[in-house]
Amino acid sequence: MKAPRLRLPAWTATLTWKAAVFIAVMCCALAALLGVLVHVSVTGQTVHDAREKALTRLTEVTRLYEAGEPLPRFSGIDPEGLPASLRALAARGEHGTMVANHEGRPTMWAAGPADGRALAVRFDYTQSAETIDALDRSILGSSVLAIGATLLVGAFAVTRVTRRLHLTAQVARRISAGDLDARVSDPRTEDPSRPQDEVATVSGALDTMASSLQRKLQSEQRFTADVAHELRTPLTGLSAAAELLPDGRPSELVQDRVKAMRDLTEDLLEISRLDARNEAVDLAVHELGPLAARVVRASGTPTEVRVVRDATVETDRRRVERVLGNLIANAHKHGAPPVVVTVDGPTVTVRDHGPGYPAYLLASGPQRFRTENGGKGHGLGLTIAVGQAEVIGAELVFANGEGEEGGGSGADGGNGENSGSGADGGNGENSGSGADGGNGENSGSKADGGSGGAVARLRLPEYVSLADPPVTED
Numbered sequence: 001m002k003a004p005r006l007r008l009p010a011w012t013a014t015l016t017w018k019a020a021v022f023i024a025v026m027c028c029a030l031a032a033l034l035g036v037l038v039h040v041s042v043t044g045q046t047v048h049d050a051r052e053k054a055l056t057r058l059t060e061v062t063r064l065y066e067a068g069e070p071l072p073r074f075s076g077i078d079p080e081g082l083p084a085s086l087r088a089l090a091a092r093g094e095h096g097t098m099v100a101n102h103e104g105r106p107t108m109w110a111a112g113p114a115d116g117r118a119l120a121v122r123f124d125y126t127q128s129a130e131t132i133d134a135l136d137r138s139i140l141g142s143s144v145l146a147i148g149a150t151l152l153v154g155a156f157a158v159t160r161v162t163r164r165l166h167l168t169a170q171v172a173r174r175i176s177a178g179d180l181d182a183r184v185s186d187p188r189t190e191d192p193s194r195p196q197d198e199v200a201t202v203s204g205a206l207d208t209m210a211s212s213l214q215r216k217l218q219s220e221q222r223f224t225a226d227v228a229h230e231l232r233t234p235l236t237g238l239s240a241a242a243e244l245l246p247d248g249r250p251s252e253l254v255q256d257r258v259k260a261m262r263d264l265t266e267d268l269l270e271i272s273r274l275d276a277r278n279e280a281v282d283l284a285v286h287e288l289g290p291l292a293a294r295v296v297r298a299s300g301t302p303t304e305v306r307v308v309r310d311a312t313v314e315t316d317r318r319r320v321e322r323v324l325g326n327l328i329a330n331a332h333k334h335g336a337p338p339v340v341v342t343v344d345g346p347t348v349t350v351r352d353h354g355p356g357y358p359a360y361l362l363a364s365g366p367q368r369f370r371t372e373n374g375g376k377g378h379g380l381g382l383t384i385a386v387g388q389a390e391v392i393g394a395e396l397v398f399a400n401g402e403g404e405e406g407g408g409s410g411a412d413g414g415n416g417e418n419s420g421s422g423a424d425g426g427n428g429e430n431s432g433s434g435a436d437g438g439n440g441e442n443s444g445s446k447a448d449g450g451s452g453g454a455v456a457r458l459r460l461p462e463y464v465s466l467a468d469p470p471v472t473e474d
Contacts, residue, residue, distance in 0.1 A: 014162070015158065015161075015162050015165070016155065016158050016159060016162050019154060019155075019158040020151060020154065020155055020158070023150060023151055023154040023155075024147060024151055027143075027146065027147040027150050027151070028143075028147060031139075031143035031146060031147060032143075034139075034143075035136075035139040035140070035143060038135070038139055039132075039135065039136060039139065042132065042135055043132050046128045046131065046132060047099070047128075049128075050097075050099075050108045050125060050128055051097045051108070051110070053108075053123070054097050054108045054109070054110035054121060054122075054123065055095065055097065055110050057074075057075070057110065057121045057123065058075075058095065058110040058111070058112055058119070058120075058121050061075040061119060061121050062112060062114070062119060065077075065114055065119055072121075074121055074122055074123060075119070075120065075121040075122075076119075076120065077114060077117050077118070077119055077120075078117050078118050078120075079120050079122070081100075081102045081103070081107075081122075082109060082111065082118060082120050083098050083100045083109060085098070086098045086109055086111045086118070086120070087111065087118045087120075089111065090111040090112055090113050090114075090117075090118035090119070090120070091113070091116070091117070091118060092113075093113045094112075094113070095110070095111070095112040095113075096110070096111060096112075097109060097110045097111075099125055102122065105124060105125075105126050106124075106125040106126050106128075106129040107122050107123070107124060107125055108122065108123055108124075108125040108128075109121075109122050110122075161199055164186065164199045164200075164203070165199060165202075167184060167203075168184050168199070168202060168203050168206055171183065171184045171206065171210075172206060175206075175210050175213070178277070180210060180213065180214040180217065181214070182210065183207045183210060183211075184203040184204075184206055184207055185207070186199070186200050186203040186204065186207075188200035188203075189203055189204035189207065217275075221272050221275045221276060224268055224271065224272045224275075225268075225269065225272035225273075227268065228265050228266075228268035228269040228272065229269070231261070231265045231268075232265060235258065235261055235262050235265060238258050238261075239255075239258045239259075239262065242254045242255045242258050243255070264380075267380040267381075267384060268380070270380075270384055270387075271368070271380055271383065271384060271387070274384070274387035274388070274391065275387075279391045281316045281319070281391060281392055282316050282317075282318070283314055283315065283316060284314070284315075284316075284317060285312060285313070285314050285463050286312070286313055286314075286315065286317055286320075287310060287311075287312055288310060288311050288312070288313050288343050288346065288348065288460065289305075289307040289310040289311075289343045291317065291320060291321070292305060292307075292324060292341055292343050292348055293305050293307075294321075295320075295321050295324045295325055295328065295341075296328065296341055298321075298325070299325060299328050299329060299332075301328060301329075301332045301339070302337070302338075302339075303328055303331075303332070303339045303340070303341055304338060304339070304340045304341070305340075305341050305342075305343070306340060306341070306342045306343070307342075307343045308342060308343065308344040308345075309343070309344050309345050310343060311343070311345045311346045311462055312462065312463040313346055313460040313461060313462055313463055314461060314462075314463040315392050315394070315460050315461065316391070316392045319388045319389075319391060319392050320392065320394075320458075320460070322384070322385070322388050323385045323388050323389055323394075323396065323458060324341070324348060324350065324458065326381045326382065326384060326385045327350040327382075327385060327456045327458070328341065328350055329381070330381050330382065331350055331351070331352035331354075331454065331456075332352070334354065335352025335353065335354030335355075335453065335454055336352055336353045336354035336355075336453070337352070337353065338352075338353060339351070339352045339353075345462070346459055346460045346461070346462040347457055347458065347459045347460075348457070348458045348460070349455060349456070349457050349458075350455075350456045350458075351401060351453050351454065351455045351456075352453050352454050353401075353453040354453055354454060355454075356400035356401065356453055356454045357398050357399070357400055357454050361382075361398060362398055362399065362400070365386060365398070366381075366382035366383045366385075366386055366398075367383070368380050368383045382398075385456075389458060392460070392461075393461055394458055394459060394460045394461065395457075395458070395459040396456065396457070396458050396459075397456070397457045397459075398454070398455070398456055399455045399456075399457070400453070400454060400455060401453040401454070401455050
């Protein structure tokens with residue numbers, strides 16, 4: 001069995017940590033190099049001075065020995081404790097010095113030849129050895145202090161850079177979440193006279209991109225709203241004219257298509273308002289079970305309502321009805337019966353037994369007017385449901401039930417989220433081929449899909465109060 005790979009903590013991947021390790025390693029290497037150089041230099045000079053002193057004493061003792069005078073007590077012929085290597089060197093007729101321990105203390109020895117024996121002198125080397133040891137401790141202590149100070153200064157400098165990088169990343173995430181007004185506003189980019197580093201360049205580029213993206217999106221939103229407003233007037237006239245047509249199949253087809261166009265226009269206006277993010281929420285307290293039952297009754301569809309556990313929620317009733325109405329209309333038009341609405345606490349689940357949602361919708365959510373397989377394209381039904389749920393602070397999740405996942409367009413399926421409207425104007429994204437040519441996001445013939453069905457779960461903020469809630473009933 002292969003051993004599990006050791007994974008380092010996440011903080012070790014940060015730029016601050018890497019910079020701290022790099023600075024510490026470089027400081028240690030530099031301190032070690034300087035310490036070795038100072039140690040070698042000072043030790044060499046100390047040993048050299050001690051050797052010169054020892055050889056000077058040896059010269060004086062040699063003169064006394066040759067004159068036959070008594071030798072000082074720090075010298076002698078073949079004295080006890082003389083290192084064997086230095087004794088052998090003197091026996092060969094050479095002079096030399098050596099540091100060795102004598103009676104437990106560092107001692108500098110100097111020896112030379114004297115009638116085939118070794119004439120040696122010594123003196124205490126303890127002070128010089130302690131000086132070298134003190135120097136080594138000073139080098140080690142100063143190195144630790146220097147490394148600590150350098151780490152603090154380096155961490156402060158790196159943290160200032162990483163803080164600006166984190167701010168830039170945070171602004172980028174806010175922009176991706178839809179906050180197009182977010183800007184880094186780095187002071188270095190706002191003042192051209194100040195020198196700019198790489199982080200300021202990235203921040204400035206992000207701000208420029210956000211401004212450009214905001215202008216383009218606002219232009220598209222204004223265009224969508226303007227088109228929808230301009231379409232209202234001719235559609236109103238067309239609707240009135242269609243009602244004057246003689247009764248018959250052609251009149252029904254014209255009126256049906258005019259109604260579909262009016263519904264699409266209203267959806268476009270609603271999408272433009274949601275994109276502008278300036279919707280006002282009318283919050284009130286409601287019982288969720290009766291609210292869901294009322295939406296089902298208004299839809300005029302054979303939908304079963306199950307209340308597992310009722311809950312009191314604080315929400316915008318009109319927007320909740322819009323979301324549930326779209327989901328129910330979508331399930332009936334593009335799924336397969338039975339369609340069941342289940343209330344379990346603050347969660348409402350709408351499930352059909354059709355082919356289910358396609359993989360792309362489960363991965364990235366509804367996409368307005370998406371075109372696939374040469375179809376007519378998707379509409380706005382589930383996109384509006386997601387937008388309205390976001391406005392009221394609810395969570396809308398799409399999934400497939402147990403069974404095979406929905407597989408997108410079938411042999412007879414086109415595409416289209418807005419291919420038909422329910423009683424409340426909701427339109428379907430989970431669609432298949434309709435008699436009126438509307439096609440959907442989860443389209444395909446029943447034979448091509450699985451039996452798991454499409455599941456949409458709407459979770460609303462539950463009302464919590466110590467007092468009895470003032471439940472609003474209509």
